[in-house]
Amino acid sequence: MARSAIIIRRATILKKFGAVRMEPIMKLGQWTIGFTCGLGGACVFLVVALRGAARSLLRPMLIVQQLYATGVLTMLIILVSGLFVGLVLGLQGYYQLVSFSAESSLGMVVALFLVRELGPVLSALLFAGRAGSALTAEIGLMKATEQLAAMEMMAVDPMERIIGPRLVAGIISMPLLAAMFSAVGVLGGYLVAHVQFGVDPGMFWSSIENGVDLIDDILNGVIKSLVFGFVVVWIALYEGHRSVPTSEGVSRATTRTVVASSLAVLGGDYMLTAIMFGGF
Amino acid sequence: MLSTTDHTADHIVCAEDLVFSHGERNILDGLSLTIARGTVTVIMGPSGCGKSTFLGLLGGRLQPASGALRFDGKPVPRTPGPDLFRMRRKMGMLFQNSALLTDLSVHDNVAFPIREQTSLPEELIRILVLMKLEMVGLRGARDMMPSQLSGGMMRRVALSRAIALDPVMIMYDEPFVGLDPVSMGVILRLIRSLNDALGLTSVVVTHDVSEGCSIADQVYLMDNGRIAGNGTAEEMLGSKDPWIRQFMQGHADGPVRYHHPAGDYLEEIRGG
Numbered sequence: 001m002a003r004s005a006i007i008i009r010r011a012t013i014l015k016k017f018g019a020v021r022m023e024p025i026m027k028l029g030q031w032t033i034g035f036t037c038g039l040g041g042a043c044v045f046l047v048v049a050l051r052g053a054a055r056s057l058l059r060p061m062l063i064v065q066q067l068y069a070t071g072v073l074t075m076l077i078i079l080v081s082g083l084f085v086g087l088v089l090g091l092q093g094y095y096q097l098v099s100f101s102a103e104s105s106l107g108m109v110v111a112l113f114l115v116r117e118l119g120p121v122l123s124a125l126l127f128a129g130r131a132g133s134a135l136t137a138e139i140g141l142m143k144a145t146e147q148l149a150a151m152e153m154m155a156v157d158p159m160e161r162i163i164g165p166r167l168v169a170g171i172i173s174m175p176l177l178a179a180m181f182s183a184v185g186v187l188g189g190y191l192v193a194h195v196q197f198g199v200d201p202g203m204f205w206s207s208i209e210n211g212v213d214l215i216d217d218i219l220n221g222v223i224k225s226l227v228f229g230f231v232v233v234w235i236a237l238y239e240g241h242r243s244v245p246t247s248e249g250v251s252r253a254t255t256r257t258v259v260a261s262s263l264a265v266l267g268g269d270y271m272l273t274a275i276m277f278g279g280f
Numbered sequence: 281m282l283s284t285t286d287h288t289a290d291h292i293v294c295a296e297d298l299v300f301s302h303g304e305r306n307i308l309d310g311l312s313l314t315i316a317r318g319t320v321t322v323i324m325g326p327s328g329c330g331k332s333t334f335l336g337l338l339g340g341r342l343q344p345a346s347g348a349l350r351f352d353g354k355p356v357p358r359t360p361g362p363d364l365f366r367m368r369r370k371m372g373m374l375f376q377n378s379a380l381l382t383d384l385s386v387h388d389n390v391a392f393p394i395r396e397q398t399s400l401p402e403e404l405i406r407i408l409v410l411m412k413l414e415m416v417g418l419r420g421a422r423d424m425m426p427s428q429l430s431g432g433m434m435r436r437v438a439l440s441r442a443i444a445l446d447p448v449m450i451m452y453d454e455p456f457v458g459l460d461p462v463s464m465g466v467i468l469r470l471i472r473s474l475n476d477a478l479g480l481t482s483v484v485v486t487h488d489v490s491e492g493c494s495i496a497d498q499v500y501l502m503d504n505g506r507i508a509g510n511g512t513a514e515e516m517l518g519s520k521d522p523w524i525r526q527f528m529q530g531h532a533d534g535p536v537r538y539h540h541p542a543g544d545y546l547e548e549i550r551g552g
Contacts, residue, residue, distance in 0.1 A: 150379035150438075153339050153372075154393040154445075155365040161396070 042238045049237060052159030053167045062165040063172075070131040070166065070233075071173030075180065077130055078123050082114075082181035085122060086188025089113055093189070094197050103197070107204035108211030110189030111182075115212060115221045116277075119182035121269050124228035127174060128261040132236035135166055136257040139240025140250035163237050170236075174229020175222050182221070220276045224269065231268060232261040292317045292449055292481045293338065298347035300333055300505075307333050308344070309505035315498075320475050320482040322492040322513075325502030326527065326536065331485040332376075334502075335451050338483070339373060340364045352448065369397060372442030372450040376457060378434040380426040386413070386437050387422040393444045412440040416470060432463025439470060449481040450474070456488045464491065471495055489528055493517065501527060 056062055093109045139162065142148050148158045186208070193199035212218065236257045243253035293315035300308040307330045315321045323331050336342035337349055340356050349356045351367060359367060380389050390409045394400060400408070413419045416436040426434060435455065442450055455467055472495045475482045486492045493499065493513035501509040501516065501524055509516060509524045517528055526534035542548070 145377055145382070146375045146379040147381055149341060150373070150375055150381075152341060153368055154396065154441075155368040156393070156396045157361075157365075 041242065042234070045238045045241060046234055048159050049163045049167050049234070052157065052164030054164070055157075055160045056164030056168060059165070062161070063168050066165045066169030067173060070135065070169050071177065074127055074130045074173070074177060077126055078177045078181050079184050081122065081126055082119075082184035083188045085118055085181075086110060086114065086185030086190075087192050089118075089185065090189035090192030090196075094193060094199070098197075103193075103199050104203040105207050105211070106189065106193045106199055107186075108207040110193075111186050111208045111212050112217060114182040114185040114189075115217050117269070117273070119185065120178045120221050120224035120228055121265060123178040123181040124174065124225065124232055124265045125262055127177060127229070128232045128236070128258055128265065131170065131173070132232045132257050132261050133254045135170075135233065135236040136240040136243070136254045137250055139163070139237060140243035140245070140253050143241065143243060144245035144247075144250060163241070166237060167233050170233030171226065171229050174232070175225040178221065178225035178228075216277075220272075223276075224272050227268060227272065228265050231264050235261045235264065290316055292352055293483070294348070294350045295334070295338075296348040298334070298337065298349060299345045300330070300337060300342060301345050307505055308337070308347075311347070311502070311506050313500055313507055313510070315481060315483060317481050318475075318479060319497040320472060320484065320495050321498045321500065322484045322486060322496035323500045323502060324486060324489060324492050324527070325508070327487060329502045330505040331487075331502055332453055335373070335453055335483070335485055338451065339368065339371060369445055370448045372445070372447040374435065374438050374442050374450065374452045374455055376454040378426075378431075378438040380429075380434055380438055380441070382426050384426075385422070386418065386424050386426070386429070389426070389437060390441045390444055393441065397445060408444070412444055413437075415443070415474065416440045417466070430463070432459050432466060435459070435463070435467060436470065439467075439474070443474060443478065443480075446478070447480070449483065452482065452484040452486075454486055455484060456486055456491050468495055489530065503527075 089110045090106065093106050093113075094103055097103045097106055097109065139148075142158075142162065148162070151158045151161060190201070190204055193204050194201050239253040239257045239260070240250075243249045291314040293313075295314070296312050298308045298311040299306060311330070311334065313323075323334065325331050333342060337344055338351065338356060340359060344357050352370060354363075354367065356364075356367065381392060384392065387406075387409055390412050391405050394405050394408060410419055410422070413422055416439055418433060418436055418440065421429065421433065421437070426437070429437065439450075452471065455471065456464055459467060468491060471482055471484060474480060484492060484495070493516070496513045499511060499513050499516045500507055503523065509519060509521060511519075516524060519525060519528070523535040525531075526536055532538050
């Protein structure tokens with residue numbers, strides 16, 4: 001009774017002074033300050049991580065190990081997803097194009113969709129879910145179990161030994177994974193076009209050859225996936241490194257990695273597409 | 281009480297008036313102590329009194345708000361990276377949960393600091409690692425992974441890793457927590473024997489009174505971020521100071537109250 005009376009009284013006082021109306025604005029202010037601080041922290045982390053990455057280039061074996069962990073282990077999900085996306089693109093593209101008797105352009109449509117957009121974007125989203133979350137959890141647990149502190153006490157810089165090689169490996173893996181995604185997707189499209197609908201293979205492949213430009217399409221796609229790889233690994237490593245060293249903290253950090261890197265990839269894709277194809 | 285300005289070459293660690301704050305709270309509040317070379321110094325105190333924080337400051341992982349801290353004659357706080365790393369090569373540290381690298385075998389964990397800090401050939405590293413593992417009795421476990429080890433074994437592997445680079449000082453952060461009596465006995469014997477055999481200085485942070493006293497040359501008692509008493513284990517056990525007596529003998533009530541400060545019990549029960 002007494003407790004609810006206090007709550008009601010507090011609400012009345014807040015209303016009286018207009019604090020209820022102010023609350024969303026205060027929350028927005030708090031969120032903005034938190035976001036800006038987080039961004040600043042991430043930038044400082046990036047500078048230190050890049051320095052560590054540069055030094056880790058002298059130790060290629062560490063990078064190779066991480067290429068296996070982040071790249072090779074993500075390959076299966078990328079290949080399977082790429083195949084299904086290609087199959088669906090083939091189906092949808094055929095249904096649309098056949099009504100204009102333009103099914104001969106199916107190869108070009110599938111390839112352009114994949115190389116320009118779906119390849120880099122979807123593989124980056126899958127990469128964030130598979131490799132990004134694993135990186136955050138790994139770094140977070142290393143922090144929680146004092147492995148990073150132990151390294152520092154052994155006069156080993158974790159930025160050079162742990163963070164750097166993972167950053168480099170992520171940046172190298174992403175374009176390769178996106179290329180595999182697109183290649184398998186085009187094969188999926190071809191399977192639907194030729195095996196299911198009987199589109200002439202020569203027309204399918206020549207439309208790709210004529211319609212896909214090396215610089216405008218393929219190079220831009222590679223640049224996108226490089227940027228996405230960089231952003232996803234940056235977010236994943238930063239979230240792991242700043243996570244609260246408890247099981248709950250690591251789980252929250254892993255969630256934040258997947259959410260933030262997915263949003264960054266989708267938002268970044270719009271910006272990059274506008275710059276590359278829209279003539280900003 | 282020990283003179284805090286007693287900075288002689290015999291002391292490997294000299295802390296003077298250290299203050300370390302976290303938020304509003306002073307975790308260390310004017311801590312002064314000295315640690316003599318070649319001794320086992322045990323720092324005891326209730327949980328949360330700032331013992332582990334002191335080790336963080338001594339290793340240069342935390343920075344004090346004020347005060348001086350010298351290790352081997354050189355100031356530790358705000359030492360730039362390369363110099364700090366050079367200093368840390370003279371320190372070994374045993375973390376509370378061992379902090380073994382989980383993706384490396386026992387052998388590779390012990391070899392880790394040697395590989396990182398030296399360019400010795402693999403054959404020599406193998407011999408060094410076997411020697412270090414033999415000292416803690418785990419040469420036979422060299423191919424096991426950390427997940428296959430018991431808590432006591434993990435701590436022994438971490439100990440052999442801490443002495444891998446032949447440091448001059450080892451810091452032990454709560455080395456007795458969560459160990460069975462046999463493992464506890466092994467760790468106690470190792471701390472003492474490694475200290476004497478290798479000519480090390482050992483700093484043991486613990487709240488286990490009997491274990492700490494059994495190996496200590498010198499005991500510091502900490503309370504609320506400062507030194508509440510120091511001396512040999514016998515002096516501490518025979519102290520007349522009520523707070524020291526309560527801590528050393530583990531009485532539930534005394535100067536340290538059993539109840540956390542609270543309002544009137546009956547009033548709160550009635551919902552007043």
